[in-house]
Amino acid sequence: MRAAFARVGFTQNQVYSISTYLNILAAFLFVSVQYYLWSAIFEHAVHGQYSLSDMLQYVLAAEVLSVCLHSNADRQLGQMVRTGSLAHVMLKPVAFTEQIFFESLGVNAYRLLFICVPLVLCSIFAFGVEYHFGPARLAGFLALAGLAYIFIYLFELLLGLISFFSVNTWGINSLKMAVITVFSGRFLPISAYPENFRALVDELPFKIMYFEPLNFLIKGGDWAGMFIRQCGWIAAAFLVVFYLQRALLKKMVIQGG
Amino acid sequence: MAILSRYLKLYIVAGANNLKSLVVYKVDFIIGLVSMFLNNAMRFLILLFIFRLVDQIKGWSFDQMLFLYGFSTMVTGLWHCFFINVISLPYYVRTGGFDRFLLRPVNLLFQLTIDSLDEDGWGELLLGMILVLTAYFRLELPAAKLILLIPAVLSGTAVLIAVSLMLSSLSFVSVGGVPIMGLLVKMFEFTKYPVDIFGNTLKIVLSTVIPLGFATFYPGMMFLTENVALYLPLVLLFSAGYFMFSYFIWNYSLKFYVSSGS
Numbered sequence: 001m002r003a004a005f006a007r008v009g010f011t012q013n014q015v016y017s018i019s020t021y022l023n024i025l026a027a028f029l030f031v032s033v034q035y036y037l038w039s040a041i042f043e044h045a046v047h048g049q050y051s052l053s054d055m056l057q058y059v060l061a062a063e064v065l066s067v068c069l070h071s072n073a074d075r076q077l078g079q080m081v082r083t084g085s086l087a088h089v090m091l092k093p094v095a096f097t098e099q100i101f102f103e104s105l106g107v108n109a110y111r112l113l114f115i116c117v118p119l120v121l122c123s124i125f126a127f128g129v130e131y132h133f134g135p136a137r138l139a140g141f142l143a144l145a146g147l148a149y150i151f152i153y154l155f156e157l158l159l160g161l162i163s164f165f166s167v168n169t170w171g172i173n174s175l176k177m178a179v180i181t182v183f184s185g186r187f188l189p190i191s192a193y194p195e196n197f198r199a200l201v202d203e204l205p206f207k208i209m210y211f212e213p214l215n216f217l218i219k220g221g222d223w224a225g226m227f228i229r230q231c232g233w234i235a236a237a238f239l240v241v242f243y244l245q246r247a248l249l250k251k252m253v254i255q256g257g
Numbered sequence: 258m259a260i261l262s263r264y265l266k267l268y269i270v271a272g273a274n275n276l277k278s279l280v281v282y283k284v285d286f287i288i289g290l291v292s293m294f295l296n297n298a299m300r301f302l303i304l305l306f307i308f309r310l311v312d313q314i315k316g317w318s319f320d321q322m323l324f325l326y327g328f329s330t331m332v333t334g335l336w337h338c339f340f341i342n343v344i345s346l347p348y349y350v351r352t353g354g355f356d357r358f359l360l361r362p363v364n365l366l367f368q369l370t371i372d373s374l375d376e377d378g379w380g381e382l383l384l385g386m387i388l389v390l391t392a393y394f395r396l397e398l399p400a401a402k403l404i405l406l407i408p409a410v411l412s413g414t415a416v417l418i419a420v421s422l423m424l425s426s427l428s429f430v431s432v433g434g435v436p437i438m439g440l441l442v443k444m445f446e447f448t449k450y451p452v453d454i455f456g457n458t459l460k461i462v463l464s465t466v467i468p469l470g471f472a473t474f475y476p477g478m479m480f481l482t483e484n485v486a487l488y489l490p491l492v493l494l495f496s497a498g499y500f501m502f503s504y505f506i507w508n509y510s511l512k513f514y515v516s517s518g519s
C-alpha cells in the first residue's frame with residue numbers, strides 16, 4: 001500500500017515530457033545565477049570558512065535538497081480542509097498523514113531524477129564545479145538529509161494543521177518559506193551569518209533542515225552530535241504534531257463539499 | 258474609446274469582486290500580506306548578510322545593488338498583483354476552463370488576467386518601494402528624477418509580462434503540463450542583480466533573447482547613471498516592442514489550442 005502511494009506520486013509527474021526540458025533549462029539558469037554571483041563576490045577577498053568552491057557546492061547542494069525535501073503536507077492538508085475532501089481521506093483504512101508522506105516520497109524520487117540530476121550534471125559539465133566529498137562523507141550526509149526530511153515533513157504537517165483555523169494556505173506557505181530562508185541555512189551557510197544572529201539561529205531547530213547536513217557534506221564535523229540533535233528535535237516535533245492532531249480531529253468540522 | 262471604457266468597467270467589476278472575496282476572509286488577507294512581505298524581507302536579509310562579506314560586487318556598491326534589488330522586487334510585485342494569472346494558463350487549458358473564455362466577446366488575455374488578481378503581491382510591492390526609496394536617499398539621487406520611476410517600473414513590468422506570456426503560450430502547444438512557475442522564479446532571479454556580473458554571453462542573452470535585463474537593470478540605469486537621454490527611450494521602446502512581439506506569439510500559439518474536452 002505504501003509503495004503504491006509512492007508510485008502514484010512518481011507517475012503523477014510523468015505525464016508531460018516538455019516539463020522535463022523546461023526543468024533542465026531552469027536548472028541551467030539557476031546554476032548560472034549562482035555561479036556568476038558567487039564568483040563575483042569572491043573576486044574581492046572574502047573572510048570566512050568557505051572558499052568559492054565550498055560555497056558553490058553548498059548553494060547547489062542546498063538547491064538539490066530543497067527540490068527533494070518537502071512533503072507539501074501543509075498544502076495538501078490545507079486543500080483537504082478547504083474542499084472537505086478530508087472526510088473521504090479519513091474514511092480510508094490508512095492514516096492521511098501516512099498517505100501524504102509516502103506520496104511525497106514518490107514525487108521527490110521523480111524530482112531527484114528529473115530536476116536534481118540535470119542540475120548537478122549541468123554544474124559539473126557546463127560550469128566546471130568540482131564536488132570534493134568522498135563516499136563516506138556522502139553516506140553520512142544522506143543519513144542526516146533523511147532525518148531532515150522527516151523533520152521537514154513534521155514541520156509541514158504542523159503548518160497544515162494550522163489550516164484548520166485559517167484557509168489561507170498560500171500565506172502559511174509564504175511564512176514557512178520565510179522561516180526556512182533565514183533560519184535553516186537554505187541560501188547561505190549559517191557560519192557566514194553575523195555573530196549575534198548566528199547565536200539566535202543556533203538555538204532554533206531549523207538549522208537541522210539544511211545547514212547541518214550540508215555543512216557536514218562540505219566541511220565534515222561531529223556527525224554523531226548532529227545525528228543525536230536531529231533525533232531529539234524530531235521526537236519533539238512528533239509529540240507536538242501528534243497531540244495537536246488528536247485534539248483538532250476531535251473538534252473537526254467538515255466543510256460541505 | 259467606447260471599448261476602452263467598457264474594459265475599464267470590466268476591470269473595476271473584477272477588482273471589486275476580488276476585494277469582496279478578501280473582505281470575507283479578512284484574517285487570511287492579512288496573513289497573506291504579512292507573510293509575503295516577511296518572505297521577501299528575509300530573502301533581502303540574506304542578501305544583506307552576503308554583502309557583509311564584501312563591500313562591493315564587480316564595482317557595484319551596496320546602495321546601487323540595493324536599488325536594483327528593490328526595483329526588481331517592485332516590478333515583480335506589480336506583476337504578481339495584476340498579471341500572475343497569466344502563468345495559470347496551463348491549468349485553464351488542462352481543465353478546459355479556457356473554453357469558457359473563448360465563448361465571451363472580450364479579449365482573451367484580458368479575461369485571463371482579471372480572472373484572479375493576487376493580493377499577496379502587495380507585500381512584495383510595498384517592500385520593493387521601501388528598498389528603492391531607501392537606496393534612493395542613500396545614493397542622494399536628484400529628487401526631480403523620482404518621477405521617472407513611473408515609466409521605469411511600468412516598462413520593467415511589461416517585460417516581465419511579456420516573458421511570462423511567451424512561456425505560457427507553450428501550454429497551447431503542449432496540453433497544459435508545463436511547470437512555468439518554477440522556471441519563471443529561476444528566471445526572475447536574474448533581475449535582482451546587475452546584468453554585467455553574469456559574464457558576456459549571458460549579458461547578451463539577457464539583453465536580447467530573454468531580455469530580463471530590461472526588467473530592472475536598464476531601467477535602473479536611468480537612475481544609477483547620468484545617461485537618462487539614452488536609457489529612457491531605449492527602455493520604453495524596447496519594452497513596448499517586446500511586449501507586442503510576445504503578444505503576437507501568444508495569439509499565434511492560440512491557433513494550436515485544442516480543447517482538452519474535460
